[in-house]
Amino acid sequence: MTTTRFAPSPTGYIHVGNLRTALMNCLIARAAKGSFILRIDDTDPDRSKKEYVDAIKEDLTWLGLTWDEIARQSDRLDRYEAAAQQLRDMGRLYECFETPTELDLKRKKQLNMGKPPVYDRSALALTDKEKTRLREERGDGHWRFKLDHERIEWDDGILGRRSIDAASVSDPVLIRGDGQFLYTLASVCDDIDFEITDVVRGADHVTNTATQIQIIAGLGGKVPNFAHHSLLTGPSGEALSKRLGTLALRDLREAGIEPMALLCLMARLGSGDPVELRTSMDEIVDGFEISKFGAAPTKFDVEDLFPLTARVLHSLPLTQVAEHVAAAGVPSELAERFWEVTRDNITTLKELKEWWKLLSHGAEPVIAEEDKFFVLKAMALLPEGPFDDETWTNWTSKVREVTGRKGRELFMPLRKALTGQSHGPDMSSLMPLLQVIKARD
Structure with a gap:
């Protein structure tokens, strides 16, 4: 069975970039009559907040993105420890003690020598006595996964055939010095245990995918089908990252954007298909193919959502907006006529109050x-x-x-x-x- 997942960290509100990932994974599952899992990546106890977990659920529900199962990484710490011990026993997980400053100096030295700035594995040469001394001086070390220095290859659902030389990548840190399990290990364990078949995520995760493929193999799991969608930019090609704070889903909701307008745009943006207004999730699923999406950065303009929202509203009967009409102060006996008269002349439902104010006052x-x-x-x-x-x-x-x-x-x-x-x-x-x-x- 096809099984996908959306795995947000509850350290803030989800934004349009997150939505793109969530929607693609959901559409793949729905098209295959499979399962879509919401996984809360909350292994960081200091930054993870319940209010953000609740907000994630609220935002997805507002959009109509329903999940078949929910999981929280904070409930699975024993599983991650068991996996870590398995990798230690295999000689694939080793303890390191360099400080961030020392690692930075190593990287700079390697760059000056014309070498790739990857970890030099010097910790592998430490004796047990040296490790004991370092723990006494610095506390517990962090743990790195020892990559096999070979080419890691996979057929990417969007990018095509990918090949990365593991020798050009630092051995990834899986456990911090304070014992916190990092995303790379926790995600691998979850994908194995929940039998995830397809993973769609941003192109900035390509290197992570390469290392995770080796970790999955090391733990005896089955590698999912990976696809990496392009990153969003602003309408002029500028980096969107600086604007994401204003593009949180709850901000778009507050601005009056209709869910179907947002879904229709994000389901086709960056693909070879034109953006067309649909009336249901089933219609959006029809014709969705991950292979139609390109690798080039994709321009996103929030202003494109407003004409789409207006078109959504123009097609709605009173029954679907009755609460908003009533909230604007319109008497029930005038509601039907009021909506018929105003719906073709509004961009968002927020404008209903102004129309009734004009008519009544x-x-x-x-x-x-x-x-x-x-x-x-x-x-x-x-x-x-x-x-x-x-x-x-x-x-x-x-x-x-x-x-x-x-x-x-x-x-x-x-x-x-x-x-x-x-x-x-x-x-x-x-x-x-x-x-x-x-x-x-």
């Missing part, structure tokens, strides 16, 4: 100097409310007879006088909703 009229006398005459001809579907047509016909104005010169000043806007819903439909007209005052 009146808009500040916008009247050009040359139109003041005309509007004054027209308002004298406007009947008292309540208005109906014929009010606008009958009124403007009478105004045309009295003033001689017609076309845009007739309609636009009246629209702006009543609504304060030069565009908006059809006035015949809008008039029955007008509760107050300030231009009369």
Whole structure:
């Protein structure tokens, strides 16, 4: 069975870059009728927070990305210790004692000599006596996985055939000096135990994948199918990393972005397929193929989400937005008409409050100097409310007879006088909703 996973760290709110990874893994699982696992990577007790775990679940639920199983790495520490001991017994995990400063000096020396800045494995030459002395002086050391210096190859679902010389990569640290298990070991154990078949993640993980393939083999696991999607950039190609704080999913939700707009964009962005608006997750799954995505950096512009959101809203019936209409203050007896009139004239649901405020409290009229006398005459001809579907047509016909104005010169000043806007819903439909007209005052 196809099994994928999304593995966020609860050290902050998830953003559009995280979403891309989550969505691709979810779509692969759903297309294959498989399983999608939410794995909380919380092995760092100092930075992992419950509030972020809750936020991750809330954001995914808002988007409609449901998971079939949830796992927390903090519940699996015994498993990671057993795996670490297995690797020690095999001679594949060794203790090192260099400080960050010492490692930095080694890297600089290697670079100056024209060599790749990889760990020199000097810890392998330490005697038991030297290790004891170093522990007494510095405390417990960190533990590195000893890579086999050979080429590591795999067929990447996006990047194609990949080959990395393990000798060009430092032996990865799997356990810190304070005993904390790092992502590389914990993730490998989880992928083995949960029988993960497919892993999609960012292109910045390619080197991690190479080392993890060897660790998986060392622990006797089956290597998943790996695919590495391109990294997102800003609309001008600038690094997106500095802007991710403003692109958290909860910020997009607060801005009024509709889930389906976000999903439709992210499900096709960077692929050979055009972005098309869908109405359900099943429709998004149809036609999704990881091989269609390219390796080049992918431009993401948050502004693209607003016209998509508007298109989503234009197609929705009142039943799907009734809570938002009610929250805007619209009486239930006017809700249906209000939504029919306004939905084609909003970009986000946040604008509903302003529309009802305009209709219920009146808009500040916008009247050009040359139109003041005309509007004054027209308002004298406007009947008292309540208005109906014929009010606008009958009124403007009478105004045309009295003033001689017609076309845009007739309609636009009246629209702006009543609504304060030069565009908006059809006035015949809008008039029955007008509760107050300030231009009369």
